[in-house]
Amino acid sequence: MSIEARERRQGAALVAPALIWVLIFFIIPFAGMALMSLAHLDGREVVQSFDLSNFAKIFTDPSLRKGIWVSLQITALVTAISVLLAWPLAWIIATRVPARWQRLALLIAVLPFWTSYVVRSYSWALVLGENGVIMKTLTGIGLLAEPVQIMATRAATVTGFVHFFTMLLTLTIYSNLIQLSPNYARAAQDLGASRLQVIRLVILPLTLPGIMTGAFLTFVLCIGDYITPQILGGNNELTLPQLIMLQLGRRGDYPMASALSLVLMAIVTLAYAATSRWLRMDRL
Amino acid sequence: MRVLAWAYLLAMFGFILLPVVVLIVFSFQDSRLPVPPFDGPTLRWYAEIIADRALMEALMNSLLVALISSAVALVLGFLAASGLARVLLPGSALIRGVLIAPMTVSYLIIALGLLQMFNAVGLRPSLVATGIGHVVINLPLCFAIIYASMGEHQKNAMRAARDLGAAEWQVLWHVSAPMLLPSLAAAFFLAFTFSWDEFIIAFLLTRFDVTLPVEIWSMLRSGLSPATNAVGSIVFLVSVAIVLVLELTLFRRRGA
Amino acid sequence: MTADVSLQGIEHRFAGFTALHRVDLKIAAGEFVVLLGPSGCGKTTLLSIIGGFLTPSEGQVLIGARDMTQVPPKDRPTTTMFQDYALFPHMSLRDNVGFGLRMRGAGRAVRNDKADAMLEMVGLAAQAGRRPHELSGGQRQRVALARALAVEPDVLLLDEPLGALDLKLRRQMQDELKAIQRRVGTAFVHVTHDQEEAMAIADRIVVMNQGRVEQAGSPEDVYLRPATLFSAGFMGEMNRIPATPDGDGVTTPLGHLPLPPQRGTLCLRPENVGLRGDLRLGPARMIEASFFGAHHRCHFAPLAAPDMILTANLPQGAVPERGAEVQLFATDPVILSETAQ
Numbered sequence: 001m002s003i004e005a006r007e008r009r010q011g012a013a014l015v016a017p018a019l020i021w022v023l024i025f026f027i028i029p030f031a032g033m034a035l036m037s038l039a040h041l042d043g044r045e046v047v048q049s050f051d052l053s054n055f056a057k058i059f060t061d062p063s064l065r066k067g068i069w070v071s072l073q074i075t076a077l078v079t080a081i082s083v084l085l086a087w088p089l090a091w092i093i094a095t096r097v098p099a100r101w102q103r104l105a106l107l108i109a110v111l112p113f114w115t116s117y118v119v120r121s122y123s124w125a126l127v128l129g130e131n132g133v134i135m136k137t138l139t140g141i142g143l144l145a146e147p148v149q150i151m152a153t154r155a156a157t158v159t160g161f162v163h164f165f166t167m168l169l170t171l172t173i174y175s176n177l178i179q180l181s182p183n184y185a186r187a188a189q190d191l192g193a194s195r196l197q198v199i200r201l202v203i204l205p206l207t208l209p210g211i212m213t214g215a216f217l218t219f220v221l222c223i224g225d226y227i228t229p230q231i232l233g234g235n236n237e238l239t240l241p242q243l244i245m246l247q248l249g250r251r252g253d254y255p256m257a258s259a260l261s262l263v264l265m266a267i268v269t270l271a272y273a274a275t276s277r278w279l280r281m282d283r284l
Numbered sequence: 285m286r287v288l289a290w291a292y293l294l295a296m297f298g299f300i301l302l303p304v305v306v307l308i309v310f311s312f313q314d315s316r317l318p319v320p321p322f323d324g325p326t327l328r329w330y331a332e333i334i335a336d337r338a339l340m341e342a343l344m345n346s347l348l349v350a351l352i353s354s355a356v357a358l359v360l361g362f363l364a365a366s367g368l369a370r371v372l373l374p375g376s377a378l379i380r381g382v383l384i385a386p387m388t389v390s391y392l393i394i395a396l397g398l399l400q401m402f403n404a405v406g407l408r409p410s411l412v413a414t415g416i417g418h419v420v421i422n423l424p425l426c427f428a429i430i431y432a433s434m435g436e437h438q439k440n441a442m443r444a445a446r447d448l449g450a451a452e453w454q455v456l457w458h459v460s461a462p463m464l465l466p467s468l469a470a471a472f473f474l475a476f477t478f479s480w481d482e483f484i485i486a487f488l489l490t491r492f493d494v495t496l497p498v499e500i501w502s503m504l505r506s507g508l509s510p511a512t513n514a515v516g517s518i519v520f521l522v523s524v525a526i527v528l529v530l531e532l533t534l535f536r537r538r539g540a
Numbered sequence: 541m542t543a544d545v546s547l548q549g550i551e552h553r554f555a556g557f558t559a560l561h562r563v564d565l566k567i568a569a570g571e572f573v574v575l576l577g578p579s580g581c582g583k584t585t586l587l588s589i590i591g592g593f594l595t596p597s598e599g600q601v602l603i604g605a606r607d608m609t610q611v612p613p614k615d616r617p618t619t620t621m622f623q624d625y626a627l628f629p630h631m632s633l634r635d636n637v638g639f640g641l642r643m644r645g646a647g648r649a650v651r652n653d654k655a656d657a658m659l660e661m662v663g664l665a666a667q668a669g670r671r672p673h674e675l676s677g678g679q680r681q682r683v684a685l686a687r688a689l690a691v692e693p694d695v696l697l698l699d700e701p702l703g704a705l706d707l708k709l710r711r712q713m714q715d716e717l718k719a720i721q722r723r724v725g726t727a728f729v730h731v732t733h734d735q736e737e738a739m740a741i742a743d744r745i746v747v748m749n750q751g752r753v754e755q756a757g758s759p760e761d762v763y764l765r766p767a768t769l770f771s772a773g774f775m776g777e778m779n780r781i782p783a784t785p786d787g788d789g790v791t792t793p794l795g796h797l798p799l800p801p802q803r804g805t806l807c808l809r810p811e812n813v814g815l816r817g818d819l820r821l822g823p824a825r826m827i828e829a830s831f832f833g834a835h836h837r838c839h840f841a842p843l844a845a846p847d848m849i850l851t852a853n854l855p856q857g858a859v860p861e862r863g864a865e866v867q868l869f870a871t872d873p874v875i876l877s878e879t880a881q
Contacts (some may be wrong), residue, residue: 004533007371009453014367018360018383018423025420052591089296096289107531108297112304114523116481117424118497119516122504123303126310129508131319133306167300183626186593190613190620191640191691195285205630223477224390226484231504241392248488253399261393271387 026149037258046254054259068263071240074154076225078161079215085162086169087211092102094177106174110167122230124160125151132203153236160232176210212278219271224264240264293387294393304520311513318510334470339515341501346480349411349495353418354475360419368458369434394420395485409491417485422475428478429474433467473530486499542569542603542727543617543694545590552585552600552677558587562599572721572728574686574738577748577774581748581860582697583731591697592621592649593630604694617694620702625684626670633659633683634668640691658686661720678709689724698730702737708807713730714740735775739763747771769876779813781806783875793845804877808870810837817869821834824868840868
């Protein structure tokens with residue numbers, strides 16, 4: 001055996017365990033799910049068939065179709081608001097906070113990451129509830145005569161999501177900003193740009209990779225999340241993950257759950273294709 | 285401009301910290317509901333949760349699953365990264381793609397796929413099933429972090445070790461692992477956090493023995509309670525303590 | 541368009557550290573000045589103060605007789621060519637070069653014409669539509685130059701712009717920089733730590749060390765008639781021989797030499813030591829020689845002081861045998877006192 005062949009064999013032996021793990025516990029289940037999406041439910045029994053009736057139903061059944069639409073709306077709204085809130089925050093930390101305090105400021109800006117995800121949504125339920133801090137304060141000082149219902153509405157879901165993803169985007173945009181040479185801003189100023197022009201024409205375009213990376217992560221995690229809409233949004237309007245869980249729980253309808261999952265994956269893939277030219281996952 | 289910047293910073297910090305502050309403050313609430321008005325401090329909810337056997341078991345389960353699954357993910361990821369860095373295998377790019385793939389898929393979908401497969405082969409939901417799922421989500425993470433930190437420098441050192449007569453395992457143990465220690469630690473720490481905090485896979489793949497997030501979820505079903513605040517506060521404070529320790533020891537050295 | 545620059549009593553302190561000690565410097569309109577010194581000598585700080593990126597703790601910056609000390613960079617008649625070029629990666633070369641005119645409200649047609657003309661000047665007209673990352677290091681450097689000159693500044697500031705280039709390209713860019721400076725007539729203030737680069741391009745070299753100006757003068761002046769030991773050592777290799785006054789000459793380890801009586805260090809460049817000259821150094825033994833192409837670099841041990849090694853660059857083919865005894869001579873001797881720092 002040649003030296004190169006032996007080297008390749010040793011390399012392959014090192015890669016093999018991970019590859020086998022992914023194959024057995026990711027690829028095969030995924031293939032199983034694809035197969036399952038073509039099956040249908042007969043009573044409570046899953047019967048394997050090979051037709052696209054589940055997919056047809058997703059796009060004709062009003063409640064399922066609405067679920068996709070609701071998920072897309074919420075995700076788009078959350079992504080947009082989070083970017084708008086996070087960019088100035090990241091910029092202020094990167095350029096206005098003295099260098100020695102930046103790490104601390106960043107630590108504070110992402111502190112709630114370290115509570116558990118379920119608990120974070122629960123905390124927002126405490127804050128936004130009818131008897132929560134916000135309503136008690138607003139009615140207390142007389143700004144509101146009665147509490148307004150926020151919990152179990154889309155506003156609560158969006159608030160909970162925006163809270164989490166603003167932190168995430170602040171991280172990606174900040175790490176993009178501090179990698180920029182300070183000379184970009186200096187060169188623009190030197191050539192006569194005003195402070196706003198420096199930001200709009202130079203810094204903002206240069207942070208596009210950070211924005212897009214964060215926005216993509218936001219989009220993917222947001223549209224696939226079950227906890228936040230379930231705890232904060234309730235059952236008034238269901239998102240795609242809530243619908244998937246509903247299929248599983250109530251009827252054991254694995255074929256429909258699988259079909260909905262594939263639709264969810266297709267949406268994520270489209271989002272990836274749309275943003276891939278800006279993504280820099282390795283730079284995080 | 286300057287005033288506006290600081291005002292914005294403070295407002296955003298307020299928004300970001302608000303739920304955490306409310307969570308912690310009302311964990312000391314001396315009444316049955318964790319909402320205003322604040323009825324004076326008490327530690328009774330902390331006493332209650334520490335006495336709660338199911339909760340403490342869930343906590344131990346979570347620790348166990350997180351430790352073992354992160355360790356497995358770390359070892360698999362490290363070996364794969366070393367192998368791919370070592371030689372140009374046919375289809376290297378494809379292998380990298382396959383190893384990274386689970387990162388791009390929602391946890392819910394991974395959980396559903398595993399649930400269906402385990403059902404098909406007759407494997408019952410359990411902590412082991414959950415651990416397997418957590419390795420699937422953390423393996424790509426560990427692989428990506430370690431692979432990204434393997435520069436020419438590491439590859440040359442590995443080559444030199446082989447040249448000096450080290451066997452493959454000796455190269456990995458004596459050269460690669462020590463050189464990559466910061467990234468190995470970072471990868472393990474991240475994987476641990478993700479597993480520790482993961483809900484949906486654990487929710488679908490456990491039944492009787494559950495992990496902490498699943499146990500907290502079932503506490504939520506009985507409505508708002510300062511006991512939930514107390515659990516949340518403990519998780520938060522322990523995590524922050526760990527982050528601070530890491531920040532002051534491991535990552536300070538790297539940063540400096 | 542060009543203007544003179546006058547720096548008066550510039551002092552600059554960072555937290556607990558004085559980067560510049562009362563620097564006075566005049567730069568004439570249209571002059572090519574090089575600020576030369578080791579890293580940390582304050583040359584880049586001084587450049588930033590001229591460009592308006594730093595406000596000096598004390599002192600005044602006058603450009604064209606107007607006080608610019610407090611004026612921000614965008615309102616100064618200066619532009620800077622940055623060390624990392626700072627080309628905007630999301631803009632084409634044309635848009636990069638036209639950026640300054642855009643900020644001054646010029647229409648697209650006007651600034652594109654100007655940008656194309658500037659790119660033409662630096663030989664990149666054909667690539668005007670490309671992005672910076674498609675270019676080589678030397679090409680980026682030219683674009684940065686074109687961008688800085690497109691707004692027709694009175695003074696162009698260059699912050700070690702050639703540092704990232706390899707030696708051959710650096711030599712070529714030095715020639716180009718000098719030619720372009722002659723053509724546009726703008727005053728150039730160029731920062732470098734490379735004394736060969738400084739001599740190759742400067743009308744006047746300003747040698748700096750530890751926040752002070754050591755010497756300012758033409759390349760010949762600074763090289764042949766260094767004012768301080770630092771300046772002498774920084775400009776090139778040198779034999780240093782201690783000297784003390786003695787009657788009408790000086791005493792050195794080599795013996796009595798007929799030089800103006802002065803306490804200090806006798807400095808001799810290797811190419812000024814040889815087998816001929818007006819100053820007789822006495823007999824020495826050849827120890828080692830190596831061939832450098834243009835000359836032989838030889839080490840001699842003077843018989844009067846066998847522990848001392850004198851380095852001499854001898855012309856091709858004029859090398860004594862190893863171990864041979866020869867009479868050494870020198871030209872252009874300079875004695876510098878330690879206190880002249």
